[in-house]
Amino acid sequence: MSELIRLIQNEMIKIVRKKRFLVIFLILTILIPIFVYAQMRQTETLQERMGDADWQTVLQQQIVDSQNRLSSSQIPEEWKKVLRINIEQNQFYLDHNINPTNPGGPTFAKEFLENSISLFLPLLIMIVATDLISGEHGEGTIKLLLTHPVKRWKILLSKLFSLLLFVSLIVAALIVIAYIISGTIFGYSGWNAPILTGFNIVNDQLDTSHVQLIPLWQFIMMSGGFAWFVGIIIGIISLMVSVLVRSSVAGMGIMLASLISGTVLTAMASSWEGSKYLFVTNLELIKYLTGDLPPVTGMTLPFSLMILSVWGIVALIVAFVTFNRQDMLA
Amino acid sequence: MITLAVKNLQKSIGKKEIIKDISFEVHSGEVFGFLGPNGAGKTTTIRMIVGLIKPSAGSISICGYNVQEDFIKAMKCVGSIVENPELYKFLSGRENLELFSRMLGPINQDRIEEVVQLVELSQRIDDKVSTYSLGMRQRLGIAQALLGKPKLLVLDEPTNGLDPAGIKEMRGFLRKLAHEENLSVFVSSHLLGEIQLLCDQVAIISHGRIIKTDSVKEIISTEIGTVEWDIQPLNDGLKEIKGVSLNTEILDERRILSNMPFLKISEVNQALVAKGIKVNGIKKQNKSLEDLFLELTGGDKIE
Numbered sequence: 154m155s156e157l158i159r160l161i162q163n164e165m166i167k168i169v170r171k172k173r174f175l176v177i178f179l180i181l182t183i184l185i186p187i188f189v190y191a192q193m194r195q196t197e198t199l200q201e202r203m204g205d206a207d208w209q210t211v212l213q214q215q216i217v218d219s220q221n222r223l224s225s226s227q228i229p230e231e232w233k234k235v236l237r238i239n240i241e242q243n244q245f246y247l248d249h250n251i252n253p254t255n256p257g258g259p260t261f262a263k264e265f266l267e268n269s270i271s272l273f274l275p276l277l278i279m280i281v282a283t284d285l286i287s288g289e290h291g292e293g294t295i296k297l298l299l300t301h302p303v304k305r306w307k308i309l310l311s312k313l314f315s316l317l318l319f320v321s322l323i324v325a326a327l328i329v330i331a332y333i334i335s336g337t338i339f340g341y342s343g344w345n346a347p348i349l350t351g352f353n354i355v356n357d358q359l360d361t362s363h364v365q366l367i368p369l370w371q372f373i374m375m376s377g378g379f380a381w382f383v384g385i386i387i388g389i390i391s392l393m394v395s396v397l398v399r400s401s402v403a404g405m406g407i408m409l410a411s412l413i414s415g416t417v418l419t420a421m422a423s424s425w426e427g428s429k430y431l432f433v434t435n436l437e438l439i440k441y442l443t444g445d446l447p448p449v450t451g452m453t454l455p456f457s458l459m460i461l462s463v464w465g466i467v468a469l470i471v472a473f474v475t476f477n478r479q480d481m482l483a
Numbered sequence: 484m485i486t487l488a489v490k491n492l493q494k495s496i497g498k499k500e501i502i503k504d505i506s507f508e509v510h511s512g513e514v515f516g517f518l519g520p521n522g523a524g525k526t527t528t529i530r531m532i533v534g535l536i537k538p539s540a541g542s543i544s545i546c547g548y549n550v551q552e553d554f555i556k557a558m559k560c561v562g563s564i565v566e567n568p569e570l571y572k573f574l575s576g577r578e579n580l581e582l583f584s585r586m587l588g589p590i591n592q593d594r595i596e597e598v599v600q601l602v603e604l605s606q607r608i609d610d611k612v613s614t615y616s617l618g619m620r621q622r623l624g625i626a627q628a629l630l631g632k633p634k635l636l637v638l639d640e641p642t643n644g645l646d647p648a649g650i651k652e653m654r655g656f657l658r659k660l661a662h663e664e665n666l667s668v669f670v671s672s673h674l675l676g677e678i679q680l681l682c683d684q685v686a687i688i689s690h691g692r693i694i695k696t697d698s699v700k701e702i703i704s705t706e707i708g709t710v711e712w713d714i715q716p717l718n719d720g721l722k723e724i725k726g727v728s729l730n731t732e733i734l735d736e737r738r739i740l741s742n743m744p745f746l747k748i749s750e751v752n753q754a755l756v757a758k759g760i761k762v763n764g765i766k767k768q769n770k771s772l773e774d775l776f777l778e779l780t781g782g783d784k785i786e
Binding site for chain 1: 496530533534535536537554555556558559561563565566567569570571572573574578582583585586587588589590627631
């Protein structure tokens with residue numbers, strides 16, 4: 154056990170000192186301000202469109218509208234539930250003096266997480282993960298690593314554990330940096346703003362029977378958990394590629410190609426049902442919380458979690474078996 | 484004590500047989516040379532000894548432990564540098580040693596200090612490896628190999644890329660380790676001169692086979708070598724020289740290189756003089772790997 158801890162310590166030193174992690178922080182601190190600026194412009198345009206109307210008045214009007222529709226007998230019971238939740242949500246904004254069109258730091262962090270889970274976050278993780286083994290091949294240090302009295306599977310396990318730690322750090326950093334930077338523009342409050350969740354899509358119909366309001370911080374915790382899970386699966390698959398491909402550049406190319414083809418597929422896959430078994434089409438886990446239509450009919454949160462888990466487990470087995478048997482040729 | 488025993492080692496990669504049949508033994512306190520041209524299978528054999536590649540057949544044991552079955556115990560007895568001393572360039576020398584010390588057990592600062600002094604790297608040990616010269620990297624590589632107090636040191640072409648002063652230093656250092664610390668040192672090289680100066684025993688490998696294992700003294704003191712003749716006119720004397728040579732090479736209108744037994748020199752000289760040919764010079768040359776191969780294989784060219 155203590156041997157494994159020492160090995161993990163070694164791997165952490167390598168990742169940190171190789172500065173790849175620094176690159177990730179730099180990417181985050183450079184790109185997030187750009188996204189914040191884009192969001193700010195969008196908000197401004199939105200507010201311009203609303204004209205001089207006070208946002209509180211607009212909200213009040215919306216609440217009145219919803220109440221009027223509620224009293225109508227033609228509306229089915231299910232819809233009424235959604236309307237009631239809508240009223241509740243708007244009332245909260247009014248009571249707590251939150252302008253819903255003007256996002257706070259927490260809202261930005263939520264949106265950013267939602268938009269980065271399928272491509273941006275996997276890319277960041279891939280930068281660290283594809284280098285773990287192939288980097289040692291490139292530098293020639295694999296020979297030193299594997300001629301010491303340590304079993305090969307323990308070396309790979311220590312790399313896997315340090316990867317898990319870094320995935321957690323990257324996900325946390327993404328949320329924290331997004332919050333801190335966007336907060337300077339949008340303010341730091343709003344953790345308790347209510348968010349609608351609990352949508353189910355059954356046979357192409359939106360099932361709203363479980364819809365509920367949860368505070369934003371809870372929603373971010375849930376999305377963060379999903380992002381962490383996606384990150385770990387992407388990390389494990391990258392690790393497998395790193396074992397199979399001796400060159401870091403080739404490994405990154407492979408991961409990049411699969412991730413990008415994933416976004417393309419997600420956009421056009423609805424007619425090809427088989428694509429739902431690929432890992433790349435199952436990355437949009439947060440969309441299940443917000444009730445967006447999945448890329449292929451019939452995909453649900455448990456389904457996606459299961460597909461990702463299967464990919465992760467298979468990749469782990471392939472990585473460990475190959476690494477243990479592989480001849481380390483020049 | 485036998486520190487390294489290789490028996491009937493074979494390795495095929497794809498359909499190609501790279502190592503056909505290699506057996507030898509290395510004893511403690513000796514510097515063992517593994518001599519052969521590039522591509523003969525030296526590095527492949529070394530990679531099998533340190534467990535980077537699995538043999539197709541045959542066995543390797545280090546201090547009595549089979550590398551395949553008892554990997555951990557076998558590796559505890561061996562320190563190695565395979566090909567170039569590639570260390571983590573983005574870390575300092577000391578951090579590299581700490582990294583490898585952690586792989587052997589709880590970090591041992593005293594031992595690190597010891598090996599750093601042994602390879603005389605104390606001045607620069609806290610600098611990044613990327614700033615080291617090749618000689619310093621080679622020394623850091625050896626420090627790394629010595630960390631675990633091995634019984635066997637395996638070095639692949641240890642003097643590659645070193646300047647003459649560095650080579651001389653390395654030689655003295657390795658001999659000292661073997662003879663004073665009773666280590667076995669296993670060294671590969673494609674230079675006969677190198678092996679001659681450094682080793683006690685030598686195994687010569689060609690095309691994946693050991694063609695001879697002997698003490699260096701035995702191999703070097705054999706009586707065949709390259710002789711440079713300077714005669715006029717050259718053509719008249721060619722027959723006499725070619726008659727006793729394994730191989731000849733005409734250099735210019737007066738000089739010819741001949742690979743021949745040294746004992747025949749005076750005989751040829753007499754015959755030449757008797758034919759009225761002017762003998763301007765006879766020069767024995769240092770024996771090269773090529774000479775040795777000619778001698779051992781009876782004229783087979785090395786490829």
